[in-house]
Amino acid sequence: MEREVFKLFDLSGKTAVVTGAASGIGRATSLRLAEFGANVVLADININDAERVAEEIRNMGGEALPLKVDVTRVEDTKRMVENALNKFNKVDILVNCAGILSMKSATDLREGDIDKLMAVNFKGTIFCCQAFIPHMRERKSGKIVNIGSSLSSRASVCNLTGGGADYNASKAAVQSFTRSLAWELSAYGINVNAVAPGVTVTPMHKDTIEVAKSIFVPSIPLGRLAEPEDIANVVLFLVSDAASYVQGQTIHVNGGQIMVD
Template sequence: MEQTDVVEEGVEMGRLANRIGVVTGAAQGIGRAIAISLAEEGADVVLGDIDSQGLQETARAVSALGRQARTVVGDSTEAEVANALVDVAVQDLGRIDILVNNVGGARVGKIWEFSDEDWDFVIRLNLRSMFCCTRAATPHMIAQRSGRIISISSGARHGSPWQSYYLGASAYSTSKAGIHGFTRDVALELSEYGINVNAVAPGPILTERGREYFSAHEQDEYSAKKMTPLRRYGEVKEISDVVTFLASDEASYITGQTIDVNGGR
């Protein structure tokens, strides 16, 4: 585990002025977009990922907006790393107001061919980081009687035809459904402390990885674009905008919800 920091002075105000956020999986894609969006609204952020180079690029983007960025390089499915992310926020930046659980990923395969190893990998990746980071953050949020916890689920929690028919994605769909259940339960556990817990469920989004996949399957009968009523893919900013809204005071009466951002699918 390696810790570094990138800091630049700035005083831009916004909906999240003077708040401190932690974002996991922040080295690229949706995670990077979320970190930048939080910074644009005035938050300082602690960024976590296993990709040190990508993490530094995100930190530089945050710093260029005049906000403070810290990075923790490591696997946040490990409790030690999850704890370090929260500790850096509290010890270096003073508190933790926002936690965004964005770490996730998939391995594909039809159920009759799927290995124990691949199943365990996907379930761990999509659920354990969320659990470890939330567990680490909640005592601080309870003490200050405020906080926002936002996890990235997926439309795949209902099953995604473009994955299921052609590749098989039962582990991914199962884990993303688990995020919905976790969100509902933890929202109830923390409601008396003024902590809002929600999830965002993206549809097909043009991340670095998504572009390659969607391009390869564009002509499939059940392609992602054909199965999406708006007939287009989503952009990462369309996810980060909703996460930022949920982190703000504008969403103060929303908790225990999974918000679909999926083009109507």
């Protein structure tokens, strides 16, 4: 029996742009969306690793376009749109995964630290959305998923070295921006949502993963940190037709570490 519901997740013929696609959650998301049929534009400042992910997708029989993009540079985001449209004619999905971590204590933060962090995590998310909105608005269709952070955005947690106030604020800002953008773009048939991961085993935590396990796992009901694929699966849901009526939400994927409505 062919199940109709499976078709809701079919991304064949769709184009997805994933920023931060070279590593961690962005890489896992790119692979997952390709597995479900999407052509994937892999936008990352690290072009060598983006090319490696493109090769993985081609080996699966999919199509991929790696692009060197610094999300803090508006001109790069404009070039990303041009290249994506030249190659695939349309863009249906944007997933903003590019991000950097900060570890400094709030009292030691310098203006330059804050500017650098906010430029990637917050302004970069806005610039990439702005780059694709005209195209999506014209087509009256699109799915945008931003990546927040489940603990950082809500709890008074410190990152692993006791700092990270600017990172935490940037992720709360991304989640707030997501709601405002969803409000503005609803009239154009564009869904805008966020996924807020709990601590996830990625290269972002390459030097701190063992410490992260010892600190966080005891307070995670499901008893483990997230794998990148746990996050990618929820992104897949949000960009699929199964989530057509989900709008302006942040879905927390944290193993139950924080449970609130």
